[in-house]
Amino acid sequence: MTKNETVKTSPTKQFFVSMLTRDINLDDAILDLIDNCIDGALRSSGGRDPEYSKFEISIHVTEDKFTISDNCGGIPKDVAINYAFKMGRSADDNRDKDAETIGMYGVGMKRALFKMGEYSTVYSNTREGAFRVEIKPDWMQSESWDEIPLQNIEPRGNAYGTEIEVNKLTQGVSKLFKAEVFVNDLRKSVSEHFMVFLQKGLIIRINDEAVKPIILELLVHDDPKLPAPFVYERVRDGVTVSIAVGHNTSSAIDSDDAFEQNRDVRSSGWTVLCNDRAILVGDKTRLTGWGDNVPVWHGQFSVLTGIIEFRSSDASKLPVTTTKRAVDTSSDIWLEAFKKMREAMAVWTGYTNKWKNVKIVDRKSHWNGAVSKSLHDVIRTVIATRDMTSKQDGGIEYNPRIKDALPVPQSTTQSTRRISFSKPKSEIDRVAEYLFENTEVNPGAVGEECFRIILDEAKV
Amino acid sequence: MAEASSIPYNIRPNKVADRELFLSALSCFSAIENLKHYQYIGLGGPFLEDFKLIHIRLGLKKMVCVESEMNTHLRQKFNAPLSDMKFVHGAMEWYLDENEINEKSIIWLDFTAPGELVEQIMLFAVQASRLPIGSIVRLTLNANNTSLGTKEDAVKEDSSYRDPAKLKEWRMERFKGLFGDLTPSTLSSDEFTYKAYGKTLLRVLKLAVEREILGLPRQIKWLLCTHYADGQPMVTAMCRIAPENESEEVEKRIQEWEFYSTPNAPLTVDLPSLSAKERLEIGDGNREINLDYTIPSSKLSQDPVAMMKRFYRVYPHFSRVEL
Numbered sequence: 001m002t003k004n005e006t007v008k009t010s011p012t013k014q015f016f017v018s019m020l021t022r023d024i025n026l027d028d029a030i031l032d033l034i035d036n037c038i039d040g041a042l043r044s045s046g047g048r049d050p051e052y053s054k055f056e057i058s059i060h061v062t063e064d065k066f067t068i069s070d071n072c073g074g075i076p077k078d079v080a081i082n083y084a085f086k087m088g089r090s091a092d093d094n095r096d097k098d099a100e101t102i103g104m105y106g107v108g109m110k111r112a113l114f115k116m117g118e119y120s121t122v123y124s125n126t127r128e129g130a131f132r133v134e135i136k137p138d139w140m141q142s143e144s145w146d147e148i149p150l151q152n153i154e155p156r157g158n159a160y161g162t163e164i165e166v167n168k169l170t171q172g173v174s175k176l177f178k179a180e181v182f183v184n185d186l187r188k189s190v191s192e193h194f195m196v197f198l199q200k201g202l203i204i205r206i207n208d209e210a211v212k213p214i215i216l217e218l219l220v221h222d223d224p225k226l227p228a229p230f231v232y233e234r235v236r237d238g239v240t241v242s243i244a245v246g247h248n249t250s251s252a253i254d255s256d257d258a259f260e261q262n263r264d265v266r267s268s269g270w271t272v273l274c275n276d277r278a279i280l281v282g283d284k285t286r287l288t289g290w291g292d293n294v295p296v297w298h299g300q301f302s303v304l305t306g307i308i309e310f311r312s313s314d315a316s317k318l319p320v321t322t323t324k325r326a327v328d329t330s331s332d333i334w335l336e337a338f339k340k341m342r343e344a345m346a347v348w349t350g351y352t353n354k355w356k357n358v359k360i361v362d363r364k365s366h367w368n369g370a371v372s373k374s375l376h377d378v379i380r381t382v383i384a385t386r387d388m389t390s391k392q393d394g395g396i397e398y399n400p401r402i403k404d405a406l407p408v409p410q411s412t413t414q415s416t417r418r419i420s421f422s423k424p425k426s427e428i429d430r431v432a433e434y435l436f437e438n439t440e441v442n443p444g445a446v447g448e449e450c451f452r453i454i455l456d457e458a459k460v
Numbered sequence: 461m462a463e464a465s466s467i468p469y470n471i472r473p474n475k476v477a478d479r480e481l482f483l484s485a486l487s488c489f490s491a492i493e494n495l496k497h498y499q500y501i502g503l504g505g506p507f508l509e510d511f512k513l514i515h516i517r518l519g520l521k522k523m524v525c526v527e528s529e530m531n532t533h534l535r536q537k538f539n540a541p542l543s544d545m546k547f548v549h550g551a552m553e554w555y556l557d558e559n560e561i562n563e564k565s566i567i568w569l570d571f572t573a574p575g576e577l578v579e580q581i582m583l584f585a586v587q588a589s590r591l592p593i594g595s596i597v598r599l600t601l602n603a604n605n606t607s608l609g610t611k612e613d614a615v616k617e618d619s620s621y622r623d624p625a626k627l628k629e630w631r632m633e634r635f636k637g638l639f640g641d642l643t644p645s646t647l648s649s650d651e652f653t654y655k656a657y658g659k660t661l662l663r664v665l666k667l668a669v670e671r672e673i674l675g676l677p678r679q680i681k682w683l684l685c686t687h688y689a690d691g692q693p694m695v696t697a698m699c700r701i702a703p704e705n706e707s708e709e710v711e712k713r714i715q716e717w718e719f720y721s722t723p724n725a726p727l728t729v730d731l732p733s734l735s736a737k738e739r740l741e742i743g744d745g746n747r748e749i750n751l752d753y754t755i756p757s758s759k760l761s762q763d764p765v766a767m768m769k770r771f772y773r774v775y776p777h778f779s780r781v782e783l
Contacts, residue, residue, distance in 0.1 A: 172675075181670035187645035209646060265637060364618070426529075 013143055016087065020107060021115040026176060027186050028325050029115045030059065030068075031193055032108035033164065034204065035277070035324065037070040038197060040162065044073030047313075053201030060207055061186075063178040066116050069163035074126035080133065080150060084109065109164070114140075118168040123156070130155035137168060187211050193325070196276040199374065214281065216267050217372035218246040218305060224385045227366060227405050230344040231382040234395030239312040241337050241395075242379055245344040248305035249372045265302040270341065272327055273309040273375070274318040279327055287327065289342040295349055300356055304348045307375045308341055336393075347401045354408055366407035419451070473731050473776050474688035474758075478696060479510065480774035481719050481729070482598065483517050485684040485698055486566065488717040492710055493564070493594055495520060501561075502568040503527065503552060506535040510568065515541055520566075524548060526555045553583055561591055568598040572692070574607030577661065578639060581668050584697070588680055589672040591701055596683070598698040599665065603658030603687070608634045628652045635660070642668050655760055658687040658695040662723035665697050677704045681711055684719060685726035689759040697723055731775060732757065732764035745769025 024032075034057055041055045042048075057070045075084050087110060113120040118137040124130065132151045139148060169177065176182045183206060190204055190211045198204065198213030205211070218229045229246025248267050270288035272280040284290055284297035288306070295301075310318050310333065319327055319334035327334060373381060382388075386403070388396040400406045429439040432446050486495065499522040500514050514520050524546045527533040533549045540547070548555055552569060567587060571580045584599040591597065608631040614621035621627045628649035635652065636643050644663045651660040662685055669680055684698040702710070714720060721727045732755050734742070742749055745768040755764040768775065 176674070179670050179674060181667045181674065184645045184667055191645065211645075 013140075013145065017114045017140070020087075020111050024111060024115065024323055026115060026173060027182075027189050028323055029112035030066075030186060031189060032324070033068050033112050034059075034190065034194065036109055037068070037072045037162070038194070038202070040070065040072035040074070041202070044160070051201070052197055053203075056203040056205070058205045058208075061177040061183060063174045064167070064169065066166040066169065066173075066177065067163065069161065071159040071161040074130075074160045074162050075122070075124040076126050077124075077128055077131055077150070080122075080124065080131065085133065085135075085148060113164070113166055116169055116173050117166040118170075119166070121165045121167075123153075123163040123165075124161075125155040125157075126160050183207060192281040193278050195278050195281070196273065196374075214266060215249075216271055216281075216305065216307060217249055217374055218244055218307070218378050219249060219367055219370040219372055220246070220378050220381050221370045222381060222385055223369075224387075225405070227370070227407060228382050228386065228398065228400055229378055230347050230400060231379050231388075231398040232340055232344065232391075232395055233379060233383075233397075234391070234393060236333065236336070236394070237317065238314055239310055239317050239333055241333065241340075242309045242311070242375060243306070243337070243340055243344055244375050244378045244382075245304070245306040245341075245348055246378070246400075247303055247348075247367065247370075267305050268302045269297060269304075270306040270308065270345075273307065274320045274324075275311055275315065276309075277324065279320055279325065287329065289338060289345060293342050294345045300352050301349060303352065304345070306341060306345055308337060309375060310337075340395075344399075347399060347406075350401070351406050419447070421447075472690040473733070474690045474729050475694075476776035477729050477731055477771055477774045478686050478688055478694075479513070480776070481684055481686060481727070482568070482696075482698065483513055484719060484774070485717070486514070486518055486596070488714065489596065489683065489700060490518060492713070495566075498522070498564050498566055498595075499524060500566045500568075501526065501555075503570045504536055506532050506539065508536055508539050508541060510570075511545065512541045514566075524555075526550060526552045528552075553579070556583065556587065561595075564592050564594040566596045566598075567591070568600070570598075570600045572600070572602055572694075574602035574604055574692075577601060577607070578642070581642070581661075581665050584665065585668040585672040588669045588699060588701060589676055589678075593678055593701050593703050595701045596698065597701070598684075598696060600694055600696045601658075601661055601665075603661050603693040603695045605631060605652055605654055605657035605693075608638070608652070625649070639664055642671075654693065658693050659726060662687075662695055662697055662726055666723040669699070678702065679704060679706065681706075681714065682722040683714065683717075685721045685723050686729050687726045687760065688729040693759070695726065697726075727770075728760055728762055729771060730758045730760040730762035730767055731771060732767060734764075734768075739768075739775070742768045742772075744772045 021029075037055075037057045041050045041052065045051070055070065055072050057068065057072070060067045087107065109122075113135060118140050120135040122133045122135075124132075130153050132153050133148055134151075135148060139146065187206050187209070190206065191198065191213055194202070194204065194211075195213040195216060198211060199215070203210055220228045227247070229244045232241075232243040234241050248265070266282045269282040269284040269290070270280065271278055271282060272288070280288065282305075284301075286292055290297040312318055317333065319329070319331040319337075321328050329335075329338075382398050383396070386398050388398050389402075391397050428443050428446055431450065432439045432441045432443075435441075435446065435449050489495070496519050498520055500511065500520050501524045502510055504511055504525040504527065508525065511523050511525060515523065521542065521544075523542065525536055526548045527536055528549070528551045530549060533547060537547050556567075569580065569584055569587075580599065580601060584597060587597045611621070611627060614627055614630045617630075621630050631652040632647060632649045636647070642664050644660075644667060647660070650656060673680055679702045680699045681702045682697070682699050684696070686696045688694055700714075719727060734755065738751070738755065741751060742755075742765060745765050749765065757764055758767075
């Protein structure tokens, strides 16, 4: 009888790298690297409330090279040797157990480097000294998972931080980096995804130009008798869920103007934050409840913004997918929060329904004196100035509709209805010429004049 | 409503100069490609000036004129410079959608109405991604910043918009709402003045085109981009569709053309209104000028003498012919 033999089961490097890089977009891979920088800033501040204005991240993309550098504390040598270059997170890697980071799987940096090119250099300078690790093409091409040399070197300058450089870019990546539209879109993604950090003072530059954040704020009165957003907060299983829904700071609309009706206000809709990262910005789809017990989003709701934040020191409990750029809609914490999101938004869609046929100037008068504030400041203001309701689920809530704090139009104001229709341009020109002896009059004015003439006749 | 295309050219000197630059760009390009076999597709207006000039100067014979207004379409047929020109009654967007263009073409999308900027820009971008390699596409857009909303519209929303700085910011927000994902990531409210808005539109156009051709085996090479204002401010952008592996020599030759310009650096064509005598006095702008008064600058506030120096070769000369 022949001896029993064994079969090989270990994954090939090519398969692993290919699978790892396949399910992430290039710009998301770069966002992962920025995430790592921010995690570094958090760690170097002891895991809590860094002074973000002290930290800077700089990214350069050209058709030949990618670099990202920061002053966020650097990668400690023992971390580099034992964890940072491993594929996946070790069970004994407890670096971030008390910090509100978002990395879970230990693949972000490697995935980004492999996605972009064949030759990467990681330089780090910390209090313990500086080192360099080079992932060369021959390591990428060989089958074995050999350890990579770490060279101790003299630090370049005094700042404690990391610099990553990727050369020998893949053809596709090189082409994308050369396209202005890619850099433009990357800047937008960064301004959205990291808006909270940017607002707190973090500087992120892409090709030497600083990225500005999207400002996400709601209007709130300090006076408890005046309007304030719907606010809810609850802690469940180590995750703090905070919700605020209300009037954003964009111009109010209520107009026949087709421009206004088609306007897409970026901050309107739902924004989902997980540990300060914006996973979704201005979502107006069913994913966040629009069209599901809440009307489908349309221009009337461009004044409404909902913000929901999930915060935890255990990133695996956050309702976020492996790419960190989408919501895990099957997670319990999301499913529970989703119901509250719909309830909160329904309060405000109802508010806009009441005001939709009323003059803008009358509606705006109720918001004179209101201040625009970020999510946390809104919640602090509402908790400090209003009676919160304790809910059965352990959360606290302020519902402006129940508290009678949402303004309603005065009943003496006559409600209006919109009349709109399309006619051939030649006919509109003919009527304009007839009524005004001028064909350059706005079609709306032509329609109004026709209505006025007939109304006068009807009154006689 | 008077169509811009039916306003006489002699009171639109910048438009005429712009068209001369377009023809000059095509002449430059003809050193690389034999244009005789190209087809030209355009909008024309009732008098088909562009078609006439393209036929006379470049020898193109295959021409398609697309017009949506029936009366103008009939006038075009009457005024046809060539007997076998094709006339299509319909919208340009419809024509380009319905007809697959398989031969090298020059297409000029000469839009004047400000109301459909997004659609116009996307039409251009899609053509850049679809037309055969070697084709040329040109777009003219209305660049009037008040199309984003007049001061009266803004003040109706909030009286604080009487402040010019706030008005610019208001227009910027409306722009972002209109263009959505096409909006450049770095915008400032200063880009929404009468003089600057045209360049902002060209930025959007460039991004839209790049997005459409990403991943395709082709390159877009810009040839001529202009900014001018006769009545309304207008911008134009003209590009050629080049193969992915085109030799750098070709682009180097194109860039040597004296009016080569891109969306990031368009030519401002702001010709002063001059009498014949003044024009003779200024000449090519390179000699001493004996005028004891200043020539007023035009709508885009460019120095009149500098404009003459740059564009004297394309400055239009109008004369009256009695029939």
